[in-house]
Amino acid sequence: MRPEFVGKGMGSNLLQVGMDFARRAFIFKKFKIRVWKLNQRAIKVYEREGFRIEKELLIDINGVPFRFLRMSRDRDL
Numbered sequence: 001m002r003p004e005f006v007g008k009g010m011g012s013n014l015l016q017v018g019m020d021f022a023r024r025a026f027i028f029k030k031f032k033i034r035v036w037k038l039n040q041r042a043i044k045v046y047e048r049e050g051f052r053i054e055k056e057l058l059i060d061i062n063g064v065p066f067r068f069l070r071m072s073r074d075r076d077l
Contacts, residue, residue: 011045019049023075030072034059037067050077 001014019031033051035042051071058065 006041011042012049015045015049029075031075032070032072034068034070037069043069043071046071049073 001011022028022031031051033046034057035046037043037056050073052073053069053071055070057068057070059068060066
């Protein structure tokens with residue numbers, strides 16, 4: 001999301017648009033995402049939309065380890 005829109009309550013709408021597109025374009029049972037553990041704003045949006053934390057991951061990016069959360073929810077929740 002563009003920085004000027006962050007914190008204005010638009011995250012759920014943006015997420016819903018993306019999920020609606022995925023439902024039409026792909027066949028799957030669950031949405032699965034990875035989110036940087038420090039991105040608490042995004043995590044709150046995902047949790048409000050039914051995503052739950054499955055696991056914490058340590059992912060190496062250009063030699064630097066970052067902690068991510070793997071979150072998922074049913075396709076038709």
